[in-house]
Amino acid sequence: MLREKERSYLLKLARDSVLFYLNKNELLNVDSEVQEAFQEGEGDDSLLFKRLGCFVTFKTKQSDSLRGCIGIIESEERLYRNVIEYAVHSATNDPRFPSINEGELKNLNIEISVMGEVKDLHNLNDIEIGVHGLIVERGLSRGLLLPQVAQEYGWDRKLFLEQTCLKAGLPANASEDRETKLYFFDSFCFSEEG
Template identity: 45%
Template structure:
């Protein structure tokens, strides 16, 4: 991530995400409004999290993007609303009460020692064979997890045993995120 987004830029992205979800659920399509701001046109990975009554309702993202950030945010917002396999696709009645959180990501960095993971600063991406799991930096903080619990929970998210992070063929990456929400 280059320089952090400004508050007005964050607002633009949150509004773009909300508009994309609403348009897609109501009309079956969406078209992000082009932006001229340099920071909104850089190629950053991002995750869009949808919450309803404070509970997770969808979360999907990419670590890398070939699209400008404003388009990537809109795409991930729609994917979170309609393609997260943990939830049914949002319907019109779901549009009345939900909140959004956006995480704009730094590039992944492979680590050799788990001591490099800083709770509250880093998210974890774990890869082992065909299994992959990711947890955003704010998840550990929200749940009050320590480093080992964070690693175990990332393994669970990947569909692996909780100690799989210790295996020789497990690869652990960290990343940071600029996280902002409507709340």
């Protein structure tokens, strides 16, 4: 679990990273700042230094509409570096949306989902809505929906699985095909709005 100080730092880091990229066209480097702020006096147990995947999501403040969401499930990179990279990708490279500009950024809330372990899904009843996310894979097709998506839309387990299949570009009933692989994971989600 991330401490409050770490959550606040990562949310600010995501926003600062996008602003820096929009102005300098390069990724922000905060290695020494993070070392000083989070290792000194707190030991090496800070999750910021763990090799964890994350997703960074932008939503409009006014209507809570999705404006960008990109991330990585598993990573060999440290969490804080992934937040920098995927905040920028989410703001500038989500193919569903035009790039976010500096003026628009102030009207967006940032949400970060830190990924947990990915496990094989054998029984749909193992899924707890709002706690687990889903991944569907078949061939080169892959779809992922974060835990909060099913909760936000009021989906049950079956509809959550169907929507994840559709996100992969597969038929809604693709999970019935033996070639389709199903996975679930948990994530820890936090946002600027609480």
